[in-house]
Amino acid sequence: MKQRLRTELGEDVFQSWFARVEFVATDGLSVELSVPTRFLKSWIVSHYQDKLIALWQTEIASIRRVEIAMRSAVRLRPQAVPAAEERAVEAPAAPRAAAPAVAPAAAAPQPLRPVEAESAHGGSPVDPRFTFETFCEGAANRVAFAAAKAVAETPAGRATPYNPLYIHAGVGRGKTHLLHAVTQAARRIDPARRVVYLTAEHFMVRFVAALKTQSTLAFKEGLRDIDLLLIDDLQFLQGKSVQQEFCHTLNALIDGARQVVVAADRPAAELETLDERVRSRLRGGVAFEIATPDLELRQHIVLGRYEAALRQHPGLDIPPMVLDYVARTVVSNGRDLEGALNRLVAQWQYTDQPVTLASAEISLRDLVGVREAKRVRIEDIQKAVSRHYNVSKADLLSSRRTRTIVRPRQIAMYLSKMLTPRSLPEIGRRFGGRDHTTVLHAVRKVEELMAADATLADEIELIKRLIDE
Numbered sequence: 269m270k271q272r273l274r275t276e277l278g279e280d281v282f283q284s285w286f287a288r289v290e291f292v293a294t295d296g297l298s299v300e301l302s303v304p305t306r307f308l309k310s311w312i313v314s315h316y317q318d319k320l321i322a323l324w325q326t327e328i329a330s331i332r333r334v335e336i337a338m339r340s341a342v343r344l345r346p347q348a349v350p351a352a353e354e355r356a357v358e359a360p361a362a363p364r365a366a367a368p369a370v371a372p373a374a375a376a377p378q379p380l381r382p383v384e385a386e387s388a389h390g391g392s393p394v395d396p397r398f399t400f401e402t403f404c405e406g407a408a409n410r411v412a413f414a415a416a417k418a419v420a421e422t423p424a425g426r427a428t429p430y431n432p433l434y435i436h437a438g439v440g441r442g443k444t445h446l447l448h449a450v451t452q453a454a455r456r457i458d459p460a461r462r463v464v465y466l467t468a469e470h471f472m473v474r475f476v477a478a479l480k481t482q483s484t485l486a487f488k489e490g491l492r493d494i495d496l497l498l499i500d501d502l503q504f505l506q507g508k509s510v511q512q513e514f515c516h517t518l519n520a521l522i523d524g525a526r527q528v529v530v531a532a533d534r535p536a537a538e539l540e541t542l543d544e545r546v547r548s549r550l551r552g553g554v555a556f557e558i559a560t561p562d563l564e565l566r567q568h569i570v571l572g573r574y575e576a577a578l579r580q581h582p583g584l585d586i587p588p589m590v591l592d593y594v595a596r597t598v599v600s601n602g603r604d605l606e607g608a609l610n611r612l613v614a615q616w617q618y619t620d621q622p623v624t625l626a627s628a629e630i631s632l633r634d635l636v637g638v639r640e641a642k643r644v645r646i647e648d649i650q651k652a653v654s655r656h657y658n659v660s661k662a663d664l665l666s667s668r669r670t671r672t673i674v675r676p677r678q679i680a681m682y683l684s685k686m687l688t689p690r691s692l693p694e695i696g697r698r699f700g701g702r703d704h705t706t707v708l709h710a711v712r713k714v715e716e717l718m719a720a721d722a723t724l725a726d727e728i729e730l731i732k733r734l735i736d737e
């Protein structure tokens with residue numbers, strides 16, 4: 269993989285950013301890599317995440333995410349990473365390199381620590397910088413924010429009326445930030461309250477480990493004996509037995525008036541691979557969406573980040589006009605805003621050139637105006653294709669082999685593979701229980717036809733547009 273990166277990116281870029289990246293593990297869905305410094309992590313995440321995913325997918329098609337951990341943050345490390353030490357490894361001898369690298373989150377004026385390692389409560393690590401104080405409130409997240417605060421402030425042994433509280437939003441809009449904030453505030457307000465924050469992946473890993481060591485009873489009891497359980501990235505909870513166990517845990521906690529908070533990237537009803545019992549239990553609670561940030565919230569986030577960066581680099585100088593430009597043009601989410609600011613700080617830090625509107629325009633080219641892609645569902649594709657070709661959805665899913673139906677069906681399968689993250693077997697299931705090889709054949713066939721027939725290619729483009737609308 270390193271060799272491919274080197275070829276794709278060139279020796280210089282590879283040496284600057286990837287020479288010290290190490291492979292840690294993969295579970296087929298995500299790949300974990302590690303890097304030695306926070307800055308390197310933030311840089312790779314904001315600049316190369318998609319490229320890494322695409323490269324890994326050429327090796328393992330099911331890969332959906334690449335996660336980058338800091339090597340030293342994986343294990344318990346009680347005190348701050350000395351920023352200067354980070355810089356010493358990081359900085360390609362540059363005029364402003366004496367200043368510390370910008371933190372990826374809106375740091376409060378406190379010593380920066382790496383993500384808190386596995387907590388004493390046995391949960392996943394939480395980032396000490398993700399607090400209510402560093403979370404910017406706005407129209408997009410006001411209700412979720414208020415509900416999250418109410419959860420944190422509710423005394424042990426009681427639950428809010430939002431139980432489970434289900435928070436959903438597209439990438440980078442602050443779900444994890446909010447869950448970490450609840451976790452930390454709840455522990456601070458009442459240290460006796462048993463609070464456990466777990467990513468769905470961590471939940472799975474624990475469960476599988478408990479199965480291996482035949483300690484599932486201890487695992488179950490451990491989870492049912494807590495006051496507040498927060499589960500992040502629920503969309504990654506895979507596997508029948510693990511979902512059943514999660515369902516039992518949900519039932520036991522909610523029925524016992526213990527609070528549960530769940531975050532995911534889409535509404536519960538759309539978590540198609542999730543056990544129906546879990547979905548229905550989640551629907552029994554209250555769901556709030558965090559919407560895309562409006563201009564006011566984006567300005568707020570940019571200023572919060574800038575102030576945090578200023579505390580680290582007292583000489584930092586990014587003109588207000590440029591900050592405003594970032595807030596006005598990077599419209600997708602908090603993560604991209606953070607990435608944009610990190611880039612400008614790095615530009616200031618390493619180039620010795622003033623940050624101007626013109627230079628910002630160049631360095632933020634790929635972030636400007638990017639809107640979050642609409643999540644497309646297989647049903648939307650089936651609907652658009654049946655409308656366009658005037659065949660019924662039942663025909664698309666049927667085993668009829670008439671040419672007028674086979675072609676639209678193949679096109680619908682092709683679009684499902686192109687526009688959704690669903691796997692070939694799953695698409696097959698959603699098209700009347702077909703085998704994954706049938707879907708693969710459809711994808712190849714449509715690609716072949718499109719290459720030979722420009723009219724068909726245009727037609728498919730048109731259907732895509734209809735789906736987007």
Ligand SMILES: Nc1ncnc2c1ncn2[C@@H]1O[C@H](COP(=O)(O)OP(=O)(O)OP(=O)(O)O)[C@@H](O)[C@H]1O
Pocket residue numbers: 372373374398402403404405409437438439440441442443444445446533569601602603604606
């Ligand atoms: N309202 C906000 N105020 C301050 N920071 C924010 C806000 N929204 C997002 N961010 C910042 O953007 C970054 C991404 O947020 P976070 O990781 O919480 O997103 P997420 O919704 O969990 O995304 P994903 O689903 O990709 O994990 C974080 O650094 C977070 O601090």
